[in-house]
Amino acid sequence: MKTYNEFKQVNYPKIGEDVLQYWKDNQIFEKSIANRDGAETFTFFEGPPSANGTPGIHHVMARTLKDIFCRYKTLQGYQVKRKGGWDTHGLPVELQVEKELGITKEDIGKKISVEEYNKKCKETVMRFKNEWDDLTEKIGYWVDLDDPYITFDSNYIETLWHLLKKFYDKGLLYKGYTIQPFSPAAGTGLSSHELNQPGTYKDVKDTSITAQFKLKDENNTYILAWTTTPWTLPSNSALAIGENLDYVKVKTFNPYTYEACQVILAKARMNAYLNPKAKDLKIEDYSAGDKLIPFEVIEEFKGKDMLGWEYEQLFPIEALALPHPAFTVVSGDYVTTEDGTGIVHLAKAFGADDFRTLVQNNVPGVFVKDEQGNEIPVVDRQGKFIPVVGEYLAAKMKEHGITAHKEYGVSDFYVKNYTEDDENAADYKNTDVIISIILKNENKAFKVEKYEHSYPHCWRTDKPVLYYPLESWFIKTTAYKDRLVELNKTINWKPEATGTGRFGNWLENLVDWNLSRSRFWGTPLPIWRTEDGSEEKCIGSIADLQTEIEKSVAKGFMEKSPYEGKELDLHRPYVDDVILVSEKGEKMFREPDLIDVWFDSGAMPYAQWHYPFENQDVFKANYPADYIAEGVDQTRGWFFTLHAIAVMLFDSVAFKNVIANGLVLDKNGNKMSKRLGNAVDPFKTLKEYGPDAVRWYMLSNANPWDNLKFNLDGVTEVQRRFFGTLQNTYNFFALYANLDEFVYEQSKAVAVSERAELDQWIISKLQSLIAEVEGAMDNYDATKATRAIMNFTVDQLSNWYVRLARKRFWRGEMNTDKQAAYETLYECLLSLTQLMSSFSPFYSDWMYQNLSKSAADGKESVHLTDWKMANNALINTDLEESMELAQTISSLVHSLRKKEKVKVRQPLQRILIPILKEKTKAQIEHLAELIKSEVNIKDIEFIDDASGILVKNVKPNLPVLGKKLGPKMRFVVAAINGWGQSEIAEIEREGKIAVEVDGETLELLLEEVLITSQDIPGWSVASDLGVTVALDVTISEELKQEGVARDLVNRIQNLRKDMGLEVQDKINISLEDSFDLVNASIENYGDYIQSETQALNLTLVKELDDSTNLEMDDFEIAVKVEKA
């Protein structure tokens, strides 16, 4: 019976399927967790995917990355609970439903009830759960799929409410506004998605104004700022410059009033405002009305020099006056000199950039109070100026005698001009034009012109949109900015730059978290308000809600609870039916907003356990996460919301280690998309290549945080080069182990110290590998780990150890040396299965079981084993260095043989190795036998200084010399390069030497140069890595005979194979007596030939019948081989 299964061919996909079935049948995953009951926990958080689309190949990457560290830590003895999860709310789901139903947001509540709509969303969102689960299993991502958290679940939402209430109680949840695209014609805000509809951006001609903002402390000096929305000028409260841009102050004249003035603008924009043809004209020669206006630069400065400059309000409307630091110059990182004046006018209410910049600089915006005392902008929701501004403009029209198609009342100043009747009137003037005329007349406009640009329009009304402040609920993240930054520094980011750069910068420029979404399918905001907004209540649990409902029913605001006799569903529309009662006895209605879905996922550490309502212990043992991984695109999404909630509510990080992985692109580096047809189907790929090779390829090919150019050829290569080589190595072991009936038994194994050098070496290498893999994995660097394993397997174990040790396996009966060889190879293979198991969980388990099913301590699965740490006592650095020397020397001899055209089978007498260090000599001698047999030579001779034939080379030791010499380096280097043998001898003898440089004498020390030996006169030499080898190519008669003997062995072995003999079959050989050389060879090496070919007899005969002709290098010889 065979102990170790032998495989002619391996079917990797089938191994994946079989092992998956085995895991299921034997509950290996469950056992891997139950096994570690009571052990220290290692916590992983699953970033929930959305199952409303099918998974792609990039999910294989993401899920593999998540899986490997959990498996690794499990082996190391930690208990790693892994709860799966689903992200179920949000816009993509809504859009998909709308597309399928052929409706728009407009239709919700009309053509379809909110109830039906949300029901449809709920069905849609889990549509592809089965595909996801299937993929998850097939790629071997171990995660609990039976009990996942689902963000639409009532328990989940209850935790969200609990957290929101905590924010609320801390005073961190507030109602403010944010600048959003708004359609005054439709009276509604527009989502960025709506703005991205085709056709929304149209080319329009608007009146643009370059306005003059008068500096406070200087006469006739103005800052110029350009705008395509003149109606925002009354709301101006600051000007932004680029700190590093160059600005000029220019003496010139206003082109409309001809008044002398000094204007400030970006140097790079002068040509746009000041006619270059006028550059030679003199200021004094100008008279009002001249076409060419002279100008003269009188000062130049940087933008940062302008910071804090004060100017006078452009429209001095009393009700709009503001305190300092309004009307000052601030810095804006987005300011350019591509258009305008290089100075940007800021109106807080009407631009998102403006808003952000002003908030960051603590500059107030232009607002007025309404009856409730709320701040409102000077443009109302119909898109017209409120009377405060209207009055001013109407008065100015009169003052300046501006007439239009009609007389303007205080409420007629629409800023975006959508009353078509007016627009078509003959003498029509829009608000922008009126503002232009006023400013021109008042010496406040430097340039007015029509400007054609692309401007967004409402897709429904076709009217231009405004950027307008809309009410929103916010979390005051800015209050915790410092703590967020501080705690972020304790997180281990892979790659580091994502943590310090992308995420760190984001935290530095933090704005408050806008929680509000005006949608239907999502977590409702648990805040109820009275109609006048004077009282509000935040609900933190279902129990709270029930209590409040009861109060309200008692008060008579509701007949009965909307939930009476129904399943409790916190979603809209049910929750909207809840009317509560305020402290003062007023009716309270829920704020209709839903919350940002990122809050859903960022709260998963708590909500997945329904904390604090349940599972407090589980939560505490699994918080914060030791490790998470997600795409780098989540930096401002999930990574941020996890961090924000954890820091603000728990003063903790949410995760200690994080990998932000890159994208999976197609093999040409293009983004994969279903539309372009270059998307790789994960299921097909897994079916064809099996999960292990795909995982291994993804991890080893590039760092996970770099983008991966996914190429199936790469998967094939990994399969062939790595898995194929490993499989060959295993097959080799199994074949001979079974023949010898070898069975590994740890207790009876030969002590490592008693094994052959080669065994000790590979064991040492193996321990070094384990240490390297541990180091890499502890640092969350899977690429390094996989590459190290690959290198060991292919280069060290297969191409060196097995090749050199081959004969020990097939020759003779079982003895200690042979047993040691088996044990060594077995131990390497078994260790490899564990090292590999995190990355290629199926194949490694399969091989583990093949190797260990006969072992006394064999486990059901490699994934249930305990990590075998590196044994430092078995690491022999000296031996590893020796072997490296041996490998280098062998390689050099091979290349010399090739150069001299002497094949390896022809024995040669000796090689010469020049030796400058005793240690090197000892290290080579240590493995002399091995080198000799590997390259088929009889002797290694060393030549040292005493021989007197060494030719040495000298090189400067640059890092050492550089520090000492600095700029004189190149002279000294030139001097050293010109040295001959006598100088080298001198510095070696004296330990120092004098060098003349530039008339100066310097002393060089022995350690400042590197001496090597590269030449032996009259010999064919080769060198590499500081080792030089010379080969003696003289072939004596004796060597020739031995060469023939080896050739004969080789030819007879081929014959054996052709005859189909088994390895252990014995033979008889008859050779034709025809060549003296052959006869002599048989005379002297007959025993060798017989033992190698397992021949009982080797006879020379005069004539052979039924013989075969053997083709030797220079002749042919007849031979007859018979099975004995």
Next chain:
RNA sequence: GGGCCUGUAGCUCAGGUGGUUAGAGCGCUACACUGAUAAUGUAGAGGUCCGUGGUUCGAGUCCACGCAGGCCCA
């Protein structure tokens, strides 16, 4: 427009703190081996280290400015 990442051989990637002639695998070419054989070994060809400036005795490596591709945000 801003932040961040990437750019090294035909392809995929390595290249601590700057150091003489920039490496590996695959692919290609030639040869060898033939008891791991649908394997394996050896050698060879193949480079403007994205560009331009700068710092330095010395730059793939450090700095500045660009170019190309990507991600996120406006």
